[in-house]
Amino acid sequence: MTTQNGEDKLIAVARHIAQTLGHTDNTMTDDILQIFSSFDNRLREKLTQNITMHKTNSSLDRTVKNLERRIGSYLVGDDPIWGDHDDAVAFLDAVDELTEVIQEWSDVSDDDKVTSCLDRAEELLRKCCVKLEDEFRVLVDFPGGVDFLESGCDDAIPASTVRDLGEIAKRMVAAGYGKECSAVYSGFRRGFLEESLARLGFLGLRDNDNDNDVEIEKWTKAINIAVKVFYPSERRICDRVFGSGSGTDAVTDMSFMDVCRVSVLELLNFANGIAMGSRTPERLFKILDVYEVVKELLPEFEVLFSDDYSLFLRNETVSVWKRLGESIRGIFVELENLIKRDPVKAAVPGGGLHPITRYVMNYLRAACSRPTLEHVFEDDVDQSLASSIAWIMEVLESNLESKSKVYRDPALASVFMMNNGRYIVKKVKGDVLGTVLGDDWIRKQTSKVRQYHTNYQRSSWHKLLNTLKLDNNLASNVASKSLKDKLKVFNSQFDEICRTQSTWAIFDEQLREELKISVAGNLLPAYRNFLGRFHNLQDIGKYADKHVKFSIEDVEARIDDLFQATAVSGSSRR
Incomplete structure (x- = not known):
């Protein structure tokens, strides 16, 4: 510490002597220190460091002054530098050199003079970046842009402009801007x-x-x-x-x-x-x-x-x-709620197809025709598309059963359920909807339709068939009266059933024919057998025809006239 203080005092003395002699520059101070060092080797190292620093400071100062001179002309005025290629290249070269100088000298900025030079350099670089930003703004807001959708160009900015922007951006990024x-x-x-x-x-x-x-x-x-x-x-x-x-x-x-x-x-x-x-x-x-x-x-x-x-x-x-x-x-989920909320209201005339059935089935067919729907439900861990649609079908069936209770005639209620059930099966079969629900579901639904068919037969025709049953144990005179009474009841009931059911609707032609064949297959043999027995009664004989209102052909014709409302209520169904 003592040695250091002594060296500092000698340097101060040398500076004082130089100032007394009228010299304020560092050269005279260095000369005096050189004379002192000839008497004390300890000052020789200090002298060398001082001379090196002085020369370095001078070099940095000259470099910064040179850059200030070269760059200054570009910073004056509003004319764009990029209007002239040579000017742009020269300016960028000067900015590169300025950035390099700042980076090189930042590590030795403890010296006051170096710090002063660096401050000037950094201020100059800031002004350069302001200018570069202005130039960048002019270029990026170029008037020569293209609509590359119409022109077929790959990009909306010409390649030459992109290069110029890149050159500016490179300098601004390097400068910290x-x-x-x-x-x-x-x-x-x-x-x-x-x-x-x-x-x-x-x-x-x-x-x-x-x-x-x-x-x-x-x-x-x-x-x-x-x-x-x-x-x-x-x-x-x-x-x-x-x-x-x-x-x-x-x-x-x-x-x-x-x-x-x-x-x-x-x-x-x-x-x-x-x-x-x-x-x-x-x-x-x-x-x-x-x-x-x-x-x-x-x-x-x-x-x-x-x-x-x-x-x-x-x-x-x-x-x-x-x-x-x-x-x-x-x-x-909302579709389920819509079905549940659909009011019972008045019954569909003739037990025909309910609008809610047609709406839901056409809706689901259209929805399932979109393959994307399957992917949507893959993201739901709780419910698949198949289970969701199966539940909707269950809700629909429950709603239809509630609506069927509006019909006072159980046979008509069965026709209503048969119509809607058959429509559902037809919409599902051979469609993507059928693939989603599966063959087992289709079989179960088809079985339900057959059950509705059976219910219709039982509630509508079984009572009539019972009137045609024969008791072979009756005496002739008793049998004659019994058959006359039965025939009278048959005539009345058959006429009423046919009149009523001719206004009912079966939308599906195949189902309509199946029902007629089924009715005829059950009724005609029983009626033919009944008439044969009736004509064979001795006390009736040739007068039998006056009691017979419907021939076999008449019964066939009346059965064929059943469900005539179909042409009206079912023709517009899809």
């Missing part, structure tokens, strides 16, 4: 994207317009072009402007995210609006359309927005897609 450069770039490119989407007819989410088919069509076109054309182009331009090396990845990724963020969120907000709308069954197909578009584009979203800066865009895309799926599954 990457964020400022990115902000300018992103602002202009973001505006370009929004204008491009507007030209495609997409104006973002507006009041209640997003459920319109035309708006969905515009959105579909816009998001497809954005994800397949616009965003890949913006990614390429970002990579070329800001580079893709380890030192520039952050600026590149941040810029790309900032360019795309607003338009991506607008497109996703539209889809989210669809997902968050009402869950009325009629909206299913619109939501499926949007779901399919997002699902198809998910892999491209994953690739485009794979960096950490874009993670939230990727996550939001997946979230919107999942919300669309939830909405679709929710619509099936």
Whole structure:
């Protein structure tokens, strides 16, 4: 410590002598110290360090002054530097040199004079970056841009402009002004994207317009072009402007995210609006359309927005897609509720097809024709598509059974259930809906229709058939009276049944014929046997025909006239 203090005092004395002699520069001080060092070797090392530092300071000062002179002319005035290629190259070279000087001298900035020079250099670099930012703004807002959808160009900015932007961005990033450069770039490119989407007819989410088919069509076109054309182009331009090396990845990724963020969120907000709308069954197909578009584009979203800066865009895309799926599954729950709430009201005339049956079956056929629906339900761990539709069918059947109780005639109630059950089976068979529900379900439903058929026969014709039963143990005179009474009852009941059931409806032609054949197959043999016995009675004999109102042919004709309301009530059914 004592030695150091002594050296410092000698240096101070040398400076004082130099000042006394009228010299304020460091050269005279160094000369005096050199004389002192000839008497004391300990001063020789100090002298060497002092001379080296002096020469170095002078060199830095001269370098900064030179750069101030070279760069200063470019900083004066508003004329763009990039109007002249040679000027642009010279300016960039000077900025490179200035940046290199600052980086090189930052480690020895403890010296006051070095610090002073570095302050001047850093201020000069700041002014350079301000100028570069202005030049960057002019270039990125170029008037010579192209509509690359119409021109067939790969990107919306000419390659020469991209190169110039890249040269500027490289200097600004190296100087620590990457964020400022990115902000300018992103602002202009973001505006370009929004204008491009507007030209495609997409104006973002507006009041209640997003459920319109035309708006969905515009959105579909816009998001497809954005994800397949616009965003890949913006990614390429970002990579070329800001580079893709380890030192520039952050600026590149941040810029790309900032360019795309607003338009991506607008497109996703539209889809989210669809997902968050009402869950009325009629909206299913619109939501499926949007779901399919997002699902198809998910892999491209994953690739485009794979960096950490874009993670939230990727996550939001997946979230919107999942919300669309939830909405679709929710619509099936609402369909169940719609069926349950469908009021009994008045009975369908003639036991025909109920509108709710036709609506539900046509709806489910159309829904199951969309393969995407199966994928939607794969995400639901609690319920598959098959179990959901099977439950809806159960709810529908229960609702129809409640409606059948409106009919006072059990036979007509059976016809109603038979009509609707047969319609359900026909809609399911040979359709994707049948594949979903499975063969076992179809067999069970077909068995139920047969049971309704049996119930109809029992409640409608069995009583009439009982009147035709013969008791062979009766005496002739008693048998004659009994058969006359039976025939009278038969005539009345048969006429009433035929009159009534001619107004009933069987929508399915095959089912209608099956019923007629079944009725005829049971009734005609019994009636023929009855008439044979009746004609053989001795006390009736040739007078038998006066008691017989319906011949075999008449009965056949009346059976054939059953269910005539079909032409009216069933002709428009699909």
